[in-house]
Amino acid sequence: MIPLEQLRFAQKYPFTKTAQKAIKTLNVPLNRISEDVRERARIRVERALLRKNYAPRFFGEDPELLENEILSFPLAKIIVSLLDELSAMQAFAKSVANSTLVFLRSAENTVEECISLASELGLKFDLDEEGNFLVPLTVFLSIPFNNDSLKLVNRVVENGMVFLSTDLFALFLSEKAYSIVLKSLPVKDSGFPSWIKEAVRVLSDSFKKKKRSFFKGMTHSVKPEFFPPCISELFEGISSGKNLPHIARFYLTTFLNAVGMPQEEIVKLFSHTPNYSERITRYQVKKICTLKGKGYSPPTCTKLKASGLCKENCNVKSPIQFYRNKFFGSKSNEKKSDFNEQ
Amino acid sequence: MNSETEKFLMQRIRSFYASAKIKAVPSIEAREFGIGSLGKKIVKRHLSFSSEKELNEFLRMEAPPFISYSNAYYQKPSARPMEAKGFMGADLVYEFDADDIPTPCKKEHDSWKCQSCGAEGKGSLQNCPECGAVVKVKQWFCSECLEAAKRETLKLLSILEKEFGFTGLSINFSGNAGYHVHVRSKEVHALPQRARIELLDYLTFNGFSLEEHGFGVPLSMGDSRNSAVLTCPIPSKSKGLTARFMKRLVSFIKEWDTEKLAVYGMISKRESLFLQKNKEKILEKMEEGILLPINASRPKTSQKFWKSLIEKALIEETIKLNVDRQTSVDMHRILRMPGTIHGSTGLIASVVERNELKKFNPFSQSVVFSSEPVKVFINNSPEFELKGEKFGPFNEQQAELPEYAAFYLLAKGRASLGGNGNGL
C-alpha cells in the first residue's frame, strides 16, 4: 500500500521519482491496463493537443482514482510518442507544466509545496528572510524557459543567486517540469499493444487537421544566434547593407518567414540595402510570405549547396531543421517507457 | 603589402617567439587552435597541443602572426568536422571592441570612402550620406578608444563578480582594439547556448521590462492609464540590476539637467523647471516607492516621461554594456591566445591582472619590439603614442622610427619598407 500522501503527490506531479516509484509498486503491465486508465490517458493527450488545461483535483479518499490517474501518465506518454511529432510532445510537456503550476499555486501552503517539489527534483535553492527563493545562477539557467517573467534581465541577481518570489519560483518549477517531460520523450516503442495504436490513430487524425505550421502562433522572438552559418551570413550581409544576389534574398526571406519573423520586420531588414525601394520590397516580401497562405517553402541544404550558399556541413537536411534543433535543444535519444516491461 | 615589408614583419615575429615563453591556457590539451597569416587572422584551424612545451616549440618553428584558441574544451580538439571533436563544455567569453563603441575621437582618426560614388569624409559611418551605399571605413584605435573599451570591461567585471558571482575570471588585451574576459570556472562550462544568451541579454538589457522591476500603477488606483502616480522600486532597498539603474536614476534627479531632459524626456521646459524645484520631494517619495508625476493632469505624459527617461537616458546611455554579441554566445569560437602577438599591430595580447586593469596602458605595456631605428615610407597616419613617445601625424613621407613604431604602422598597412614610396 502506498501512503495516500504519496499518491496525491504522484498524481499532481507525475514526472517525479515519487510517481515513478508508485508506478513500479502498482506493477500493472501494459496489457492489463484498465479501461478507465486508458480513457484518462486519452483525455490527457487530447487536452494537451487542444492546449486546454488538465489538472483534475481529487478530494476524496479513494486511492483507486489516484492510482488510475497516476498510471494514465506513462500511458499518455506512449501515445504522445507514437504521434511522432515534436510539436505534440511539446504540447504535452506544456500541459504538464501548466498543471504543475496550477497545483503549486492552489496548494494550501504554496511555499511548502514548492519546497517539497524542488527538493524532490534535487534542485539547489535557499530561502531568505523576506521569503524569496534564492536559486544559484547556473541552476536557474540550466532550465530552458519561455516565460518573460523569468528572463534573467528582469530578475534580481546577486552573489550568484537569482531571487524569485514564491509565485515565480512556482513558475520556475513548472518550467523545470516542462523540460523533464520533454526530455523523457519519445518513449521507445517496444511493441505496444494494438489498442494503443488505435487510440493513437484517432488522435493523430484530429491533431493533424488542427496542426498549423510549426512556428506559427508561437510567441517567441526570432533568435539569429540559432541560424545556421549559411543563413547567418546572408542575414548579417543584409543587415549591414550588402547587395545580395536575388536568389540569396529569396532564400533568406523564405527562411525568416518560416521561423516566424513578421513581414514588416523582414521589409525593414532590406531597408539597408542599396537601391532599396520600400514599395517594391514590401510587394515582393508579401508575395513570398503569403503564397498559398503560408509562403514559399524555405530552402533545403541541397538547394543552398547548389547555389553555392552553403558554408559548412552541419549534418542537417535544411536550415530550418538546424534552427529548430538549436531552438529546442537537439532531441535526445528515445527513452524507456516507465512501465515494467514484461 | 610588399614582400620586403612582409619579410621584415615575419622576421620580427620570429625573433619574438625565439626567446619568448608563452604561458599555456588552462587545459591546453583540450583546446583547438588556429593560426593566421599577415593578411588573414585565421588560415588554419583544428590544431592542438598537448603541452605548453609543444605549443612553444610550434611558435618558435612557425612564428604565426596570429594564434587563436578555442573557448571550448574538446576530447579530440584536432578532429574534424566539428562534431567529431567531442565537445565537453566551454568557457564564457566576453569581448569589448572599440569598434562597437561610439567614441568622439573616431571623428579625428577614422575616415570613410564610398566606392560607389566616390564621396569621402572623416569619422566612422555605415552608409554613404550621398548615395546610401555601404562605405569602406579606415579605422584607427587610439588610447581614448581603448580607454572606452576598458571602462566597459571594468563595468562588466563588476557585474560578473558582484551579481553573477563568477570566479575564475581572466582578462587580456586583445592586441588591437579591445579586451577579452574569459570566465573559466567549471560551473559555466556546461551552460547551454540559451543560457549564454540569457546572460548576454542581462548585460545588454535585451528584453528588459520596467514593470517586471516594480514600476507600475498602484493597484488601488483603478484604471491604469489614468494614473499619474507610479510605483517604483525603493532605491535603498533595491538589489542587483534594479539597484544599478535606481542608483543612476537618483543621481540623475540630483543633478537634474534641464537641457538633457528636453532631449530624452519629451517634456516641456516649464515642466522640467517645475520638477527641478521639487527634486528633493521626488527623491523623498521614491524612498516610499512612489514616482511623482511630472504633470498631475496629464498622466500619460507623465508615464511616458519616466519610461523614456529610464530606458533611454539611463539604460541606453550609461548602463547597457556594448559587449560583442556573437562572441559571448558562440561556443565554438577561437580567439586570440593571451600572451601572443597580434599580427596587425605587433602588440602583445597581454594578460592583465584584475587589480591592475585600471591603470593598464596597452600602448606601453604591450609593446615588445626594440627601439632600433627603421626607415619606412608612411602613406598616412594620425598621431599616435607608443612607449610614452608621440609619433606623427604623417602623410606621404619618409621617416625613421623605432622598430616597434615601424612595425605598428607597417602591420596596419599604413606604411611600407623599400625606400621611397615607389614600391607601393
Ligand code: SF4
Ligand atoms: S549544411 Fe545546410 S544549414 Fe549548414 S551551412 Fe550548409 S546549407 Fe546551411
Ligand SMILES: [Zn+2]
Ligand atoms: Zn556614395
Ligand SMILES: [Zn+2]
Ligand atoms: Zn580613438
